[in-house]
Amino acid sequence: xxxxxxxxxxxxxxxxxxxxxxxxxxxxxxxxxxxxxxxRVFEYSDERGVTKANLVAHPAGCGDLDHLDRxxxxxxxxxxxxxxxxxWTDAHRLIERxxxxxxxxxxDVKGALACFLAAAVxxxxxxxxxxxxxxxxxxxxxMEELLKALPELRMKAAxxxxxxxxxxxxxxxxxxxxxxxxxxREAHSAFPQQGVSAIYAAARLIxxxxxxxxxxxxxxxxxxxxxxxxxxxxxxIAGGSAKNIxxxxxxxxxxxxxxxxxxxxxxxxxxxxxxxxxxxRTPEVRVAVExxxxxxxxxxxxxxxRGVLEARLAGLLDGTPVGIxxxxxxxxxxxxxxxxxxxxxxxxxxxxxxxxxxxxEELEKWTAVLGELLCGxx
Numbered sequence: 001x002x003x004x005x006x007x008x009x010x011x012x013x014x015x016x017x018x019x020x021x022x023x024x025x026x027x028x029x030x031x032x033x034x035x036x037x038x039x040r041v042f043e044y045s046d047e048r049g050v051t052k053a054n055l056v057a058h059p060a061g062c063g064d065l066d067h068l069d070r071x072x073x074x075x076x077x078x079x080x081x082x083x084x085x086x087x088w089t090d091a092h093r094l095i096e097r098x099x100x101x102x103x104x105x106x107x108d109v110k111g112a113l114a115c116f117l118a119a120a121v122x123x124x125x126x127x128x129x130x131x132x133x134x135x136x137x138x139x140x141x142x143m144e145e146l147l148k149a150l151p152e153l154r155m156k157a158a159x160x161x162x163x164x165x166x167x168x169x170x171x172x173x174x175x176x177x178x179x180x181x182x183x184x185r186e187a188h189s190a191f192p193q194q195g196v197s198a199i200y201a202a203a204r205l206i207x208x209x210x211x212x213x214x215x216x217x218x219x220x221x222x223x224x225x226x227x228x229x230x231x232x233x234x235x236x237i238a239g240g241s242a243k244n245i246x247x248x249x250x251x252x253x254x255x256x257x258x259x260x261x262x263x264x265x266x267x268x269x270x271x272x273x274x275x276x277x278x279x280x281r282t283p284e285v286r287v288a289v290e291x292x293x294x295x296x297x298x299x300x301x302x303x304x305x306r307g308v309l310e311a312r313l314a315g316l317l318d319g320t321p322v323g324i325x326x327x328x329x330x331x332x333x334x335x336x337x338x339x340x341x342x343x344x345x346x347x348x349x350x351x352x353x354x355x356x357x358x359x360x361e362e363l364e365k366w367t368a369v370l371g372e373l374l375c376g377x378x
Contacts, residue, residue, distance in 0.1 A: 001117075001118065002118055002367075003111075003114040003115045003117075003118040003363045003364070003366075003367045004094075004101065004114070004360065004363060006031075006113075006114040006117050006118055007094060007101060007103075007106065007110055007111055007114035007358075007363070008094040009027070010024065010105065010110040010113060010114055011092055011093070011094045011103040011104060011105055011106060011110055012092050012093070012094075013027070013092075014092055015079050015080050015081055015105070016080065016081055016082065016083040016084070017080040017081070017082070017083075017134075017135050017136075017137045017138045018048075018050070018083065019050070020050050020051045020052060020053075021052060021053060021079045021080055021134045022043065022051050022052070022053045024079050025041055025053040025054075025055050025079065025132060026041070028055065028057075028113070028117065028132060029041060029055060029057070031117055032057050032117070032120060032130070035120050035121055036059065036060045037057050037058065037059055037060060037120065037130075038057065038058060038059075038060045039055055039056070039057040040055070040056050040057070041053050041054070041055050042054045042055070042056070042145070042146060042149050042150075044145050046135065046141070052134035052135060052142060052145075053134060054131070054132060054133050054134060054142050054143075054145060054146040054149075055130070055131070055132040056068070056129060056130070056131055056146075056150070056153075057129065057130040057131075057132075058071075058126070058128065058129045058130070059124050059125070059126050059128065068129075068150060068152055068153045068154070069152045069153070069154045070127075070154065070156075071127065071128075071129045071153075071154065071155035071156070072125070072127030072128060072155070072156050072157065073125075073127060073128045073129070073155065073156065073157045073158075073159065073309070073373065074128070074129045074130075074131055074155040074157070074158045074159070074333075074337070075116055075128065075129070075130050075131065075159050075161065075370075076131045076132075076133070076143075076158060076159065076160045076161060076329055076333060077109050077112055077113045077116065077130075077131070077132055077133075077161040078109060078132070078133045078134070078135075078136030078137070078140075078142065078143075078161075078329060079110075079113070079132050079133065079134060080134055080135055080136055080137050080138075080142075081104050081105040081108065081110075081137065082104075082108075082137050082351075082352045084104050084354075085353075085354060087354070088104070088354040091103065091104040091354070092104060094106065096360070097357075099359060099360055099361065100357040100358065100359050100360065101357060101358050101360060101363070102355075102356065102357045103356065103357075104356060105356070106346065106356050106357055106358045107163040107344075107345065107346020107347065107348070107350060107351055107356055107357060107358040108162070108163055108346065108348065108351035108352070108356065109161040109162055109163065109344055109346075111163070111344065111345045111346055111358040111362075111363055111366075112161035112162075112163075112344035112345060112346075112366065113132070113161065114363065115345065115363055115366040115367040115370055116130060116161075116370055118367045119367050119368075119370035119371040119374055120370075120374060124374040124375055125374060125375055128373075128374055129155070131146070133146060133329065136328075136329055139293070140327075140329050140331075140332050143329045143332045143333070144332065147332065147336070153336055154336050154337070155333075155336065155337045155338075156308070156337070156338050156339065157307075157308060157309040157337060157338065157339045157340075157341070158330070158333045158334075158336075158337035158339070158340045158341070159309065159341050159342075159343065159373075160328055160329050160330045160333060160340065160341070160342045160343075161342075161343070161344040162324065162326070162328045162330075162342045162343070162344050162348065163344050163345065163346030163347055163348045163350075163351060163358070164322065164324065164342060164343050164344055164348070165319075165345075165346070165347050165362070166317055166318065166319070166343060166344070166345055166362055166365060166366060166369075167317065167318075167319040167320070167321070167322050167343065168310055168313055168314075168317055168319075168321040168322070168341055168343050169321070169322055169323065169324040169330075169341060169342030169343055170224070170300045170301075170307065170310055170321040170322070170323070170341055171222070171224050171225075171260050171297065171298060171299050171300045171323040171324075172260065172297045172298050172323060172324045172325075172328060172330050172331065172342060173225065173230070173231075173257040173258055173259060173260065173297045173323065173324070173325050173326075174257065174258040174259075174260065174262065174267075174294075174295050174296045174297035174331060175255070175256075175257055175258075175293060175295045175297075175327045175331070176255060176256040176257075176258060176267055176268055176291070176293055176294045176295070177253060177254070177255045177256075177291075177292045177293040177294075178253070178254050178255075178268065178271060178289055178290060178291045178292060179251055179252075179253055179254075179289070179290045179292060180202075180205070180251060180252055180253075180254060180271075180275060180287065180288070180289050180290075181249065181250075181251040181287065181288045181289075181290070182198045182201050182202040182205065182239075182249070182250045182251070182285055182286070182287050183198055183248065183249050183285060183286040183287075183288075184196035184197055184198035184200075184201055184246070184247065184248050184249070184250075184284070184285050185246070185248055185284075186241075186245055186246055186247070186248035187245070187246040188244065188245065188246070189243075189244045189245060189246055190244075192246055194246075195246030195248070196246070196284045196285055197246050197247055198239055198240075198247045198248055198249050198250040198285060199239045199240055199247045199250045201250070201282060201284075201285045201287075202237070202239065202250040202251075202252060204278075204282075205275065205278050205282075205287065206234055206237075206252065208274065208278060209232070209234070209254070209271075209274055209275075210234075212274050213232045213270070213271075213274070214232075220259060220261065222259050222260070222261065222323060224300070224321070224322055224323030225259070225322075225323035225324075225325055226322075226323075226325065227325075229259065230256060230257065230258045230259050230262060230267060231256065231257045231325070232254065232255070232256045233254070233255050233256075234252050234253065234254050234255075235253050235255060236252060236253045237250065237251070237252040237253075238250070238251055238252070239251065254271060256271075257325055257326075257327075258296075258297060259297065260296070260297035260298055260299040260323075261299065262296075262297075264294070264296055265294060267294075268289075268291050268294050271289060272289050275287050275288075275289050295327075295331050296331060296334075297331060298330050298331055298333075298334035298340050300321075301338065301339040301340070307339040307341070308339060309339050309341050310339075310341060312373070313341070313343070313369070313373075316369045316372060317343070317369065324342050326348055328342055330342050344366065345358050345359065345362035345363050345365075345366045346358035346359070346362065
C-alpha cells in the first residue's frame with residue numbers, strides 16, 4: 001500500500017486522546033508482521049479506565065526486544081489526536097483538495113506514520129525500531145508509561161514525528177504550566193468597602209506579569225526559534241461566584257515555552273518571584289503559585305558542527321534546520337537518546353483544527369527519505 005492509502009485507513013480510525021487507540025495499534029502490528037517485523041504491545045488503563053496501548057517494533061531476527069539498549073535509530077509517532085469539533089462532520093474521512101489531504105490527524109501525526117509503514121519493507125537495517133505511543137496530546141502520558149515499562153530503552157538517534165514541513169527540528173523549547181491563585185474577601189457588592197476583590201487584584205497582577213515577563217523575554221535569544229525567546233501566555237482565568245458579590249477568589253493559568261538553554265526550574269522561579277513580590281506589596285490579598293508542569297526542552301547535539309542524524313538528513317531534506325516551539329515527545333526521549341530530531345510532513349499551523357492537512361508531495365518525499373534511513377541506520 002502507498003502512504004496515501006495507509007493514511008486513509010489511519011484517519012478513519014478515531015483515536016482522540018479520550019478514546020482507546022488499541023484498534024489502530026493492532027492494525028499497525030498486523031501490517032508490520034506481514035512486512036517481516038516483530039512487535040510488542042504494551043497495554044495500560046488511563047485514569048478513566050480506558051484501555052490505551054504503546055507499541056515497540058523492530059525487524060524480525062533481532063530477538064525478543066533484546067536490542068532495546070542499543071537501538072541505532074528509533075522512529076517515534078504518537079497515535080492520538082485532539083478531539084474533532086462537532087461541526088467537523090467528516091473529520092475521519094480523508095479528502096484530497098488542491099494537492100493536500102485533509103482529515104483529523106493527517107499531519108499530526110498519522111501522515112508520518114503512513115509514510116513509515118509504506119517504507120517499512122523486508123530487508124531493512126536491523127538497528128532500527130518503531131515506537132508508537134498513546135496520549136501525547138494530553139501530556140505525553142503514553143511515553144511516560146512506556147519508559148516505565150522499558151527502563152532499559154536507549155537509542156543512538158531518535159526521530160520524533162511532528163509536522164515541521166520536512167524541516168529538521170534540531171532543538172525544542174520546554175513547556176511549563178502553573179496555576180496562580182489570588183484570595184481576597186467576599187462581601188455584598190452594595191458595600192464594596194467591606195470586601196477585597198480577588199478579580200481586581202488578579203488583574204493588577206496579570207498586568208505586572210505581562211510587563212515584567214515581556215521585558216524578561218529579551219534576556220536571551222536563540223535564532224533557531226520563531227520567536228527566538230522564551231514565551232509566556234495566560235490562557236484561562238476564573239473567579240467570582242455571583243454578579244452581586246465582591247469576588248473572594250480568582251485563579252488563572254500561566255504557561256511558558258522556555259528556550260532549551262534555560263536552567264531547569266529557572267522560569268518557574270522567575271514567575272514565583274514576581275508573584276511573591278506582588279503579595280508583599282498587596283497584603284490585603286493572599287497569592288499562591290502551583291507549578292503543574294515544568295519540562296525541559298532539548299538542545300542541538302553537535303559533532304563536528306552537527307549531529308550524526310542531522311548530517312545524514314542534510315542531503316535528503318530541503319531548508320535549514322529549525323527549532324520547534326510546540327511540545328512533543330522529544331523532551332522525554334532526550335533523556336534516553338544521544339541525538340533527537342523532530343521532523344515530519346505537514347504544517348503544525350493547520351493542526352488541531354478543521355483545516356488540518358498534509359501535502360501529498362511531502363508524503364511522497366518523506367516516504368522516500370525514510371526508505372533511505374531504514375536501509376542504513378548504522
